[in-house]
Amino acid sequence: MTNDILVVGAISAETQAAVIGVVKDLEKAFNAHDPIALSEQFAQEASWTNAVGTRLDGREAIAEFSGPAMKTFLRDSYARYDVVKLLELAPGLIALNVQQTPTNRSGSPVEGPRGVTTYVIAQQRDGWKIVVGQNSAVNAPPAG
Template identity: 50%
Template sequence: MTDSAPVHALVQSFEDAFNAHDPVALGEHFADDSLWTNAAGKRMRGREAVIAFGREVIARLADAYARYEVVDLLEIGPDVVAAHVAQRPVDAEGRPTDAPGASAVYVFARQGQDWRIVVGQNTIAAG
């Protein structure tokens, strides 16, 4: 991938939506017919399922914040990129916490002018 800036920007936007506790903004990062498995192992199909699940759990995440860091990128094709993203828990002021982090793999595909998550897997990172 010659220009990784769009993927980095999308991951930053995803972090912003998570930290704002906004399930609709989170869902907008996913393709209409995406596949997503969250850190608890719940599998979802499609943007609307991701949004619906987010609405169910957002109240339990009111004190959860994270920093996302793109660790590696792999160009699968001209319009498809896989990203390994480290998720580190922080408090509302951005200070690291002792909560467990996570490791995610997102597969992004260009859809028109936009990039969307088409497949994702999030995993709690052990100690």
């Protein structure tokens, strides 16, 4: 997977694997509709703006919003998160660009809203965590 990722800066293979792992764990939690596992990918004092523009401040707020959302309007939603760029901002601070593709429960792409996300992931006492995130809904590219 890292062969298709643009890496800017001297990001070690170990750090690349760790921050990509955060995104993959976030994807697993989203697809399992597990708001606690999803929120655990964020730092305690994270700031997250979701695809509809709602800003959530802190891990607890992210979990509180995600629980009901995953039981209602997101209950049949699944996605694949592909990291496309890593940018070293400073030692222990990495920005990532991620493309989100809607999938079915089995992971096959389906029609539906797509997303592009920017995450800033920082090394914390409890591992690498998302400290800032912005999710934006985008239209699918035209066929043909």
